[in-house]
Amino acid sequence: xxxxxxxxxxxxxxRRDFIIKGTLVGxxxxxxxxxIPDLAYAAGVQYDPNTPTxxxxxxxxxxxxxxxxxxxFIRIARSEMGQGTRTGLxxxxxEELECNWKxxxxxxxxxxxxxxxxRVWGEHGTGGSRGIRISEDYVRRGAAAxxxxxxxxxxxxxxxxxxxxxxxxxxxxxxxxxxxxxYGKVAQLASxxxxxxxxxxxxxxxxxxxxxxxxxxxxxxxxxxxxxxxxGIDLQLPNMLCASVKACPVFGxxxxxxxxxxxxxxxxxxxxxxxxxxxxxxVADTWWHANTALNALPIVWDEGAGAKTxxxxxxxxxxxxLDEQGDFWQRKEGDAPAAINSANKKVEAIYxxxxxxxxxxEPMNATVKIVGNRAEAWVPTQNGEGSHxxxxxxxxxxxxxxxVYKLDSGCxxxxxGSTQDFTTFAAKIAQQYPGVPVKAIWSRxxxxxxxxxxxIAMAKMSAGLDNAGxxxxxxxxxxxxxxxxxxxxxxxxxxxxxxxxxxxxxxxxDAQLGYTFPTLLTEYVMKNTHVxxxxxxxxxxxxxxxxxxxxxxxxxxxxxxxPVKFRQVLMQSHPKHLGVLNAAAKKxxxxxxxxxxxxxxxxxxxxxxxxxxxxxxxxxxxNVVNISRLVFALDCGHVVNPYLTREQIEGSVAMALGAxxxxxxxxxxxxxxxxxxxxxxxxxxxxxxxxxTVLVPTYDFWGGVGEPTICVVGPAVANAISAAIGRPVxxxxxxxxxxxxx
Amino acid sequence: MQLNVNGQIHNIDVEPNMPxxxxxxxxxxxxxxxxxxxxxxxxxxSVYLNGELVRSCSIxxxxxxxxxxxxxxxxxxxxxxxxxxxxxxxxxxxxxYCQSGQVMAAAALLKRIPKPTDADIDxxxxxxxxxxxxxKIRDGIHVASGQKKLAEVLAQxxxxxxTRG
Numbered sequence: 060x061x062x063x064x065x066x067x068x069x070x071x072x073x074r075r076d077f078i079i080k081g082t083l084v085g086x087x088x089x090x091x092x093x094x095i096p097d098l099a100y101a102a103g104v105q106y107d108p109n110t111p112t113x114x115x116x117x118x119x120x121x122x123x124x125x126x127x128x129x130x131x132f133i134r135i136a137r138s139e140m141g142q143g144t145r146t147g148l149x150x151x152x153x154e155e156l157e158c159n160w161k162x163x164x165x166x167x168x169x170x171x172x173x174x175x176x177x178r179v180w181g182e183h184g185t186g187g188s189r190g191i192r193i194s195e196d197y198v199r200r201g202a203a204a205x206x207x208x209x210x211x212x213x214x215x216x217x218x219x220x221x222x223x224x225x226x227x228x229x230x231x232x233x234x235x236x237x238x239x240x241x242y243g244k245v246a247q248l249a250s251x252x253x254x255x256x257x258x259x260x261x262x263x264x265x266x267x268x269x270x271x272x273x274x275x276x277x278x279x280x281x282x283x284x285x286x287x288x289x290x291g292i293d294l295q296l297p298n299m300l301c302a303s304v305k306a307c308p309v310f311g312x313x314x315x316x317x318x319x320x321x322x323x324x325x326x327x328x329x330x331x332x333x334x335x336x337x338x339x340x341x342v343a344d345t346w347w348h349a350n351t352a353l354n355a356l357p358i359v360w361d362e363g364a365g366a367k368t369x370x371x372x373x374x375x376x377x378x379x380x381l382d383e384q385g386d387f388w389q390r391k392e393g394d395a396p397a398a399i400n401s402a403n404k405k406v407e408a409i410y411x412x413x414x415x416x417x418x419x420x421e422p423m424n425a426t427v428k429i430v431g432n433r434a435e436a437w438v439p440t441q442n443g444e445g446s447h448x449x450x451x452x453x454x455x456x457x458x459x460x461x462x463v464y465k466l467d468s469g470c471x472x473x474x475x476g477s478t479q480d481f482t483t484f485a486a487k488i489a490q491q492y493p494g495v496p497v498k499a500i501w502s503r504x505x506x507x508x509x510x511x512x513x514x515i516a517m518a519k520m521s522a523g524l525d526n527a528g529x530x531x532x533x534x535x536x537x538x539x540x541x542x543x544x545x546x547x548x549x550x551x552x553x554x555x556x557x558x559x560x561x562x563x564x565x566x567x568x569d570a571q572l573g574y575t576f577p578t579l580l581t582e583y584v585m586k587n588t589h590v591x592x593x594x595x596x597x598x599x600x601x602x603x604x605x606x607x608x609x610x611x612x613x614x615x616x617x618x619x620x621x622p623v624k625f626r627q628v629l630m631q632s633h634p635k636h637l638g639v640l641n642a643a644a645k646k647x648x649x650x651x652x653x654x655x656x657x658x659x660x661x662x663x664x665x666x667x668x669x670x671x672x673x674x675x676x677x678x679x680x681x682n683v684v685n686i687s688r689l690v691f692a693l694d695c696g697h698v699v700n701p702y703l704t705r706e707q708i709e710g711s712v713a714m715a716l717g718a719x720x721x722x723x724x725x726x727x728x729x730x731x732x733x734x735x736x737x738x739x740x741x742x743x744x745x746x747x748x749x750x751x752t753v754l755v756p757t758y759d760f761w762g763g764v765g766e767p768t769i770c771v772v773g774p775a776v777a778n779a780i781s782a783a784i785g786r787p788v789x790x791x792x793x794x795x796x797x798x799x800x801x
Numbered sequence: 802m803q804l805n806v807n808g809q810i811h812n813i814d815v816e817p818n819m820p821x822x823x824x825x826x827x828x829x830x831x832x833x834x835x836x837x838x839x840x841x842x843x844x845x846x847s848v849y850l851n852g853e854l855v856r857s858c859s860i861x862x863x864x865x866x867x868x869x870x871x872x873x874x875x876x877x878x879x880x881x882x883x884x885x886x887x888x889x890x891x892x893x894x895x896x897x898y899c900q901s902g903q904v905m906a907a908a909a910l911l912k913r914i915p916k917p918t919d920a921d922i923d924x925x926x927x928x929x930x931x932x933x934x935x936x937k938i939r940d941g942i943h944v945a946s947g948q949k950k951l952a953e954v955l956a957q958x959x960x961x962x963x964t965r966g
Contacts, residue, residue: 274966503837744935
């Protein structure tokens, strides 16, 4: 079949690897996009049926393939890790395509196919809450183009003007005669037609959506409740070996030597592989054997200079940064320090937020097989193309000879989005076992102690108030570690790094400060440690939201004003920030009296182009915090699936509460002190309050959902606690303030 | 060594100190039971040992003897257990990785206490979910135990069974 829409026909993709036995998918030899080749032979294991392998002559365009049985396969390039992007994108496609939702299945486009087809599906990276908001336009246009081609095909077949046709749920009707046909019947003809110019397509007005915008059920839930969904860690390939990896416990340290003889006779052990200067792996027939032998392997490390660093020194360095003067990254409006110094009343507070680990429930892992000059990787990743590049770089095999099969991740949280170390490591190990797939899995201990952590930060916040309690100046000085310094050093210009001030930016559209202060000075003093840091769901909005919003409450209190009213005055030029603040306050009956002993707190912030606000109601008894109510308001512009949007908010609240109440990650002698979930516990069900969400979309922008919904929870709860105990809380986690969560 | 898993006797050749989790996953190939922490903190590895909910990562296979092990794969043949039905109807799982354990824990709770209170749910549901699906887990147990109607729970999220697609 000719594929007019692409420069490369599908047949060119028909490598051996995509041909799998039909027995897996029910009949016939099939050409599979997103197929997991060797799985056809793996006893008892099926690949995720939500990423079906059936694909053949029925591609209308890159986004849509429709088979004669009316099944509509929608291609998804973004990764799924529970955030619901697969379902949301499928809803957007269905909306424009006018197909039957009940017949929709999805397929994962692979990075290798994307390379061959000149990135027809756009970027694959799934982080920064971009899964839908950055791709919605071209995805919807792709779907609409397919609809136009399908209708044209029917018109051609009947020899009638296309304007006389209408379509509903994949059934095409010729209005004049009542004749009917279906997408499945015209798909092959449609695929031979010239696609319309995407720019000529008028997309549906979101206010008139019928499928998108609805609280549809996820399309990939069923196999998550019976154990049959295959995650990367579950992969079973013929002749597969397993590896457990270990890096120097101290970041920056080096591997000196190891005594392989001591473990070579242990059950199942195949050998030890030095991955790089600071990392090795034990390879065995099973992961349990590999990890047991790894734990028994005598290793000599040169721990390096980092071993001299412990937590107090890091905190001292950050604290010193707050008092440093210099040429830092600055946002300057008027002379805030002068305004504050001459103010009737001066408010000042220093805040601390810690390192945090991701702890994706599925530990880091990747499987790689190298045969000759060809490499394949099976990876739970948020960045398929990043893993593709990592595979090529690690093996020296050209990108065109590499392929990555993305598996749905057991949580991503940002850990699987930037550094693709798991893929690199698995590739380096697999190089030593040509022809054999090697699955490398981090133990939980390795995963927790070799993360790219949420950056540690402190802030000194200063404000001035006039004698009427009006704010005259705001000085925000953040001292902390830079994510770019770890992951993208070239993004730092002359030691200045704006990224750490996410949420405090002057301009939108991504993370704009929601206040207009009469004078403002925002500064970032970069203080890097030897601990690697990276994006952690919500990234820098998390600490900046705490700094800004806890301090706003301190200012309101000093001014003798209601926290909502105090904010509203400063938010008049920021209607969307104000909109969610008001929506949360309204839903929570902000002005209504509370039972004795119960107190409210509020916070608003912006990130990932979306606006969030939260109201918490708490009581505090014997330093134990009970959250009795939690209200959340979100304006993400367009809501593609309100049910799943609410689920993201529910998850964000749990993530945020864990982050402000559970123990932090600390550094001792250069290494991470917390080794597993006994010393780094995560939030559990019993501590999670009921979450009431109000969605207030304004239908005029596309915002993210997964991440902007964390940063307001911590400050809202902290502000309620401060109101309850009569003193501000400034040190996070709140165990540093002697507080715990009921 | 013999293991009785999901009603079948399996002969496996493993070291006696191998945790039951890894025998289930790597010797029997039943990967629905997950590795999350290996130190009995997260519950992703939850299975039944003679009907009792246990964390298989911390039980050596030698301690199992003739006990009957049930894994998530055998909870029902067709997602028909009330917990599975409620979990699907409410879309409880997000990434889903911990949900084998959550479903096993919830089903064990309902067997012990058919109409659990919220306090019962708080104490029984001690498994970690990093996606934070806890509110939906509670809803799911309310529905699976018949204490709340599906429509009633969906209404809290501005949805009805009909608008779920």
